[in-house]
Amino acid sequence: MEEEIFDFWKFLAGIGVFLWGMHQLETSIKELGGKSFRNLLQKSTNTALKGILVGALITAVLQSSSLVTLMVLAFLGAGVISLKNSIGVILGANLGTTITAWIVATLGFKLSVAGFAMPFLGLGSLLYIFSSSRPFLKNLGAFAVGFGLLFLGLDFMKTAIEAVADQIDLSTFQAYGLWVYLLIGIVVTALIQSSSAMVVIILSSINAGVIGLIEGAVLIIGANIGTTITVAIGSLGGSADKKRLALAHTLFNVITGLLIFIFIEPLVDYTMHLFDIQDPLMELVLLNTLINLIGIVLFFPFIPRLEKWLQHRFKSSEPIGFSKFIKNVSPKVPEVAIAALEKDMQYAFERTISFLTSVWKESDEEKKQISVWRRILQQPKDLMEQYKQIKALEDELTSYHIDLQEENLSIEDAERLTSLMLTLRTLVYASKDLKDVMHNIKEMEDKEDNLTKKYYHHLKQYTFEYLKEIKTYLQAESIEGAQPDWIAKNARKYDYWIVNLYQEYKNHTQEFPISTMTNVLKQVISSLDNLGSASIHFKTKTRIVIDKE
Structure with a gap:
């Protein structure tokens, strides 16, 4: 055998x-x-x-x-x-x-x-x-x-x-x-x-x-x-x-x-x-x-x-990049990937609000220690670096969004993803609006005429109050009731300032060009409009509550 x-x-x-x-x-x-x-x-x-x-x-x-x-x-x-x-x-x-x-x-x-x-x-x-x-x-x-x-x-x-x-x-x-x-x-x-x-x-x-x-x-x-x-x-x-x-x-x-x-x-x-x-x-x-x-x-x-x-x-x-969470998560698990994207969007909010605050905020001690010319030349460079980092974060999140779109998403997850991208876009617009006039804002700060100083402080105070409202809204556990109408509020404020500015301009000697000042007013209001819109997009479609500092 x-x-x-x-x-x-x-x-x-x-x-x-x-x-x-x-x-x-x-x-x-x-x-x-x-x-x-x-x-x-x-x-x-x-x-x-x-x-x-x-x-x-x-x-x-x-x-x-x-x-x-x-x-x-x-x-x-x-x-x-x-x-x-x-x-x-x-x-x-x-x-x-x-x-x-x-x-x-x-x-x-x-x-x-x-x-x-x-x-x-x-x-x-x-x-x-x-x-x-x-x-x-x-x-x-x-x-x-x-x-x-x-x-x-x-x-x-x-x-x-x-x-x-x-x-x-x-x-x-x-x-x-x-x-x-x-x-x-x-x-x-x-x-x-x-x-x-x-x-x-x-x-x-x-x-x-x-x-x-x-x-x-x-x-x-x-x-x-x-x-x-x-x-x-x-x-x-x-x-x-x-x-x-x-x-x-x-x-x-x-x-x-x-x-x-x-x-x-x-x-x-x-x-x-x-x-x-x-x-x-x-x-x-x-x-x-x-x-x-x-x-x-x-x-x-x-x-x-x-x-x-x-x-x-x-x-x-450790993964390189400005994001904190998405770089550690594979898009192959969509629910978790979107959760990571939400947390990085929270981080994008923090970076954007920090940038908007930095454009306005400068302590008295810094004013004493740094000369006027040095502040004009150096500070925008530091602010520009912050803005570039926000743009780099936008690139990372957008690229990740493209990878996520290739996965089999539920209708709910697709809607959340779309809302997150709208949030990101309007956040970057908010940063860009202020970035375009931040050198003008610094110039306004150093002018001695009363009208320029008055509107500089009006804009600064209004911005900080608005940012405080945004933070309170984002930190709220629930958003029951009507959404805040920040755009209408900003429009009323802008109209009020413009009317008064032209009236007061006739009776003041001003070092700062009025055309530049009206442009600063417009850009600041536009920045705050975009930040408010981003907050509503983020809050209504996601499950994240911004951490309280």
Whole structure:
């Protein structure tokens, strides 16, 4: 009887189909319930322990630790959750991924796998093709196809290994010790970039009798360590937060894995005796879960210290730019990205109000210490730098807005995004209006004639009162009732000043040209109009309350 030849291509196809099935599951579940899981993650991770529990739950359902990691990075960058609680979610995600092994061990080796997969593939494909106009049914079909592909890939791998199981002699490897299996687990998992697929290969090998339980457990440890290599490589060009989380993930898996590796044989014997498990497949998936549980128990007390240590790492990788939040958040998670954009819009308000205040505000001490000519020449340069920073912030936020528009946004999120861009545009207009006449304002300040001094102080006082109203409005928890009619108020003030200015001009000797003064009046009122409009756009469509100083 001829010996069967190992069908490498069937085995490779099994890995590919399994990974494709995992991808389809991840994508479809993300579309079906991604927003709900993001809301759960945002609202239920105010402590590290809750982070672990929620991370395990969401990863168990989504079957994708990479998707959970993406959400965590988005929330971390947006300032929604702390680094400490993010670490908790990552530890929980490690535990959640073990559910794949339980499903495969429970169903994949107890049923006719190919026969089990066919109904899901057939019905799912038809549902996907004929429900293109109904997103929910289409994604449900994609989910069924992904589930079917998962088990079809498992069948390919299982049958390819079973066919040559009796021809494989691992005594050569065993002679070198268990560390060889540890190395194989690390390398193979790093190559195929999926610890779940590696676990299926290990389960298939144990089922076929190719390896024993001890070797399988060591390969599992290697797979847990190997999966961190993918995350670490992916973080190389990423933000500081991404590198910190990747390092936390690597430390967790490597330290836990090496500690368990040292005591692997007594651990296997103890668990088999304690739980009285006869099935090596079930024993292996139990060990896989226990390894992650032990790691969580070991790491949990040290999470606060780990957070402090990580915060001092990768300082050079902090994102550059004037924004505070969007540079840390991927647009791939729209709800969180818009929340980050709202917080940066709050920052844009602060920068704009600070600029408007700086144009007018100069302390008596500064007046005494700095000569008139130096104030005229130097101050606008400092103010110009503030204005350039506001423009640079506008460029960053606008570019981010363009990236966000490419995502699948809900109607509510699209409206919020439009309102934020209107807010940004009018904020920049408010800055530009005053920037264009700030040199005239400085000249007015230094004139000695009574009329110029009078209108300079009128404008300055009115501006500060108006800014105080804006801040009060933005800091209010609710905006019930009619919106403030700042534009009408400004128009009345402008008309009053213009009429009085022309009347008073006839009876005064004035150093400052009246045409320039009327232009200053017009630009100041226009600046305040735009700031008021920006405030209403921002407040009526967003959920942010400006922090009180």
